[in-house]
Amino acid sequence: MNEWSELLFRTFLFILSLFLVTKLLGKKQISQLTLFEYISGITIGSIAGEAITGLEKNYLQGLTAIVIFGVITFLADYLSLKSKKFRDWVEGKGTVVIKDGKILEDNLKKERYTVDELSSLLRQQNIFNVADVEFALIEPEGRISALLKKENRPLTPKDLQMKMPNEKEPQTVIIDGKILDGELTEAGKGRGWLYSELEKLGVTLDNVFMAQVNSYGELTVDLYDDKIQVPSPAQRPLLLASLKKAQADLEIFSLSTDCEKTKAMYKKNADLLQETINKLSPYLNG
Template identity: 70%
Template sequence: MPNWIDLIIRSFVFFTLLFFMTKILGKKQISELSLFEYVSGITIGSIAGEAITGLEKNMFQGMAAIIIFSLATLLADILALKSKSFRDFIDGRGTVFIKDGKVLEENLKKEKYTIDELSALLRQKDIYRVADVEFAVLEPRGTISALLKKENRPLTPKDLQMKVPAEKEPQTVIMDGSILDEALRSAGKSKGWLETELEKLELTLDNVFIGQVDSYGELTVDIYDDKLQVPQPTQRPLLLATLKKTQADLEIFSLETQNEKAKAMYEKNAKLVQETIDKLTPYLSS
C-alpha cells in the first residue's frame, strides 16, 4: 500500500477514535483541565500523532494505548465523583491568596505565583486593585475566585429593597432571515404575531439578521443594514405612562368635584391605580 494512502487511513481511523473517546470522556476534556487530565490529554495526543505518522508501525497497538489511557481518565473521573479524598488528590485543593484583605505571600510562593500574575488573574474578574479584595482563592483548575470587600461590591436591587421581575431566557426566533419555529413556540408566539411585530418596525423578514423575544414578550431585532435605525419597543413605557396619567386624572377629578360621594369614589380608584402602578413599575419601566 502506498505511504500516502496509509497516512490517510491512519489519520481517518485515529481522528474517529479520538472523537469518540472524547465524547465518552465528556465536555470536561475541552474545558479547564486538572493536572491528571492535562497529562492524560498530552499522552493520548502524542500516541495518536506517532501512530498516524507511522512511527508506530503497528496501528492496533497505538489504538489500544489510546483506549487504555482514555479508560484510565474515565475511571479517574468516576472515582473522583465518589471519593472526596481521591478528588482532592487528583484535582488538588484551592489555595487562598488573599484573606481578610491581606495577601498571603507564603501561599503565592508555594504555588509559584508572582504578584503580577495575581494581579492579572484579578483583572480577568474586572478587579484592578488588590486592596479592594476581601478574599481570593486559586481554584484547582487555575482560575481565581474573588470576593470584594463589602464597600466595593456593586449595589443590587436586593440592597435597595427593589422588586424586580424574573428573567427568562431570550428566544432567538429569527436567524439569517429565517424563522425558527421551535424557538417561536417556546416563546409562546405565532408566525402571525411575528409578522405583525415586523410590520410595526417597518421591516421584512429578509432584512432581519437576528430577532429575539425577551422575557416581556417583546421583539428586538438586528438588521443587515447597520446604518438603519430600528425603533425600540414602546409598549411597556406607553402602558406605564397611560396608567400614571389615569391615576393623575382621578386625583384631579376628586379635587374638582363638590359631590362627596363622587370624591370618595375618585380617591378610592386613584389609590387602587397607584397600587397597580407600584406593582407593575418593575416590569414596565425597564
C-alpha cells in the same frame, strides 16, 4: 496501500478515535482542565500525531495507547466522583490567597504565584484594589475566585428590596430568514403575530438574520443590513408612561376641585393607581 493512501487512512482513523475518546471523557476535557486531565490530553494528542505521521510504525499500537489513556482518564474521573480524598489528590484543592483584604504571602508562594500574577487575575474580574476583597482563592485549575467586601459589592434589586420578575429563556424564532415554528409555539406565538410585529418594525423576513421573543413576549431582531436601525420594543415603557400620566392627572383633578367629596374620590383613585404602578414598575421598566 501506498504511502499517501495510508496517511489519509490513519488521519481519518485517529480523528474518529480522538472524537470518540473525547465524547467518552465528557465536556471537562475541553473546559477547565485539572493537572491530570491536562497531562492526559497533551499525551493523547502527541500519541495521535506520532501515530498518524509515523508511517513505518504499527498504527494499531498508537490506537491502543490512546484507548488506554482514555480509559485511565475515565477511571480517574469516576474515582474522583466517588472519593473526595482521591479527588483532592488528583485535582487539587483551592488555596486561599486573600482574607479580609490581606494577601496571604505564604499561600501565594506555595502556589508559585507572584503578586503581579495575582493582580492580573484580579483585574480580569474588574478588581483593582486588594483591600476591597473579602476573600479570594486560587482554584485547582488556576483561575481565581474572589468575593468583594459587602460595602464594595454592586447594589442588587434585592438590596433595594425591589421585586423583580422571573426571566424565562428567550426563544429564537427566526434564523437566516427562516421561521422556526417549534420555538414560536414554545413562546406562545403564531405566524400571524410574528408577521404583524415585523411589519411594525418595518423589516422584511428575508432581511432578518436572527429574531428572539423574550419572556415579556416582545420581539427583538438582528438584521443582515447593520445600517438599518431597528427600534427597541416600547410597549412596556409606553404602558408605564400612560399609567404615570393617568395618576398625575388624578392628582391634578383632586387639587383643582373645591368639592371635598370629589377631591377625596380623585385622591383615593390616584393612590390606588400609584400602588399599581409600584407593583408593575419592575415588569414595565424597559
